[in-house]
Amino acid sequence: MVPKRVLVIDDEELIQEVIQASLEDIVGWEVLLASSGAEGLTVAASQSPDVILLDVSMPIMDGIETFKKLQDDSATQTIPVIFLTAKVQPSDKAIFSQLGVAGVIAKPFDPMTLYKEVSEILGWKS
Template sequence: MTMPLQRITYVEDDHDIRAIAELALGTLGGYELDLCENGQQAIERIPRFRPDMVLLDVMMPVMDGVETLKTLKSMPEVAAIPVIFMTAKAQRHEVQSYKAIGALDVITKPFDPIELPARIAEIWIRFVAGCEDIRREAS
């Protein structure tokens, strides 16, 4: 049984990109969203919002995405929440380094707003299936 994806925190400093993602994920995807302008704001709000997933820009002022991910992973109450980077910095070595520090996946910007909800859902299904496989192996 697949756990449904319902709540997403999206962390993006660019107002226009945030607005497009809000339309794509909220209106088209039907997700409940918490929109944050930077990593510090996300660190403060994620424990209260309790998202199922975090979408995180890499290049942001105040606290960049890499620092934000590392901080989230150090917080036991939210460390297990899967994080996807959404970034224009997506060369092969960059993607590998993001995954090495705990990112579930990377979505390249610019993204297609119409396809974004389906892309997020596909990544979520892979994540949940992986969790179920781990549980089966452990029992």
């Protein structure tokens, strides 16, 4: 079976490392990394990941703006996006659901069960 390919777009290197170690070591998924929205758009278009884990709070281009640009590009608009965020108030969740993201995973998350959360949101068998 071909491993899932996950693109992580997050400006915090430590978060990238934790997610990469978690998903590669526990379930053997391939993890691609991008440190900014702009870099993430380039990687998403060239690598066609199975899912994008996208940080909402980033400098220059935040996650919401990045998500909108992904949706505007025919090469990336079908890739499911899961927001990673500490913003989990009802008002934030309402905004996220209106955007049409696949799901939201709250920070801090448990690295040992992150793959389960991603799989549940996307309906993947883990």
